Amino acid sequence: MGVGKTTIGKLVADKLNRPFIDVDEEIEKEYGMPVSQIFKQIGEKAFREREKQLIAELAEQEKKVISLGGGAFLQDEIREICLSSCIVIHLDLSLESWKDRLSLILESRPVLHGKSISEMEELFYNRQEIYAQHHLKINTDNLKADQIAEKMISTLSMEFGVKQ
Secondary structure (H helix, E strand, O other), rough: OOOHHHHHHHHHHHHHHEEEEEHHHHHHHHOOOOOHHHHHOHHHHHHHHHHHHHHHHOOOOOOOEEEEOHHHHHHHHHHHHHHHHHHOOOOOOOHHHHHHHHHHOOOOOHHHOOOOOHHHHHHHHHHHHHOOOOEEEOOOOOOOOOHHHHHHHHHHHHHOOOOO
């Protein structure tokens, strides 16, 4: 959450000449409102069901760059679908760097609303355990989005044979 998945995903998709899909943005378009409002008006459960359905559809399609919302990968079914059908990349960000970004992401992340700093830290560390299940990890601390994208493309090319 707040690591730059959308920004970096768009850069990678452009460089690989592939379509980019941000799952949260797609669902926001469908409902005509931001995720925070969907949570309030329709509920997190309905959002998570639509999220799972959309990700399952997208995972069957080849040569796409897909960005999942920070909470999507916490669902067992989504995690299993992604790990078996996609190259899952974890954009790793330290707690200190994440805290530096909190002011930028707080309003748009309903899961953080009303939480204390210690509760947010606990959420961060709990998610790290789940995010440890991936095919590739890219540390993003102190790197700009274009540097992260280049590092990702280089690693995808060397380790997975992904061509530009």
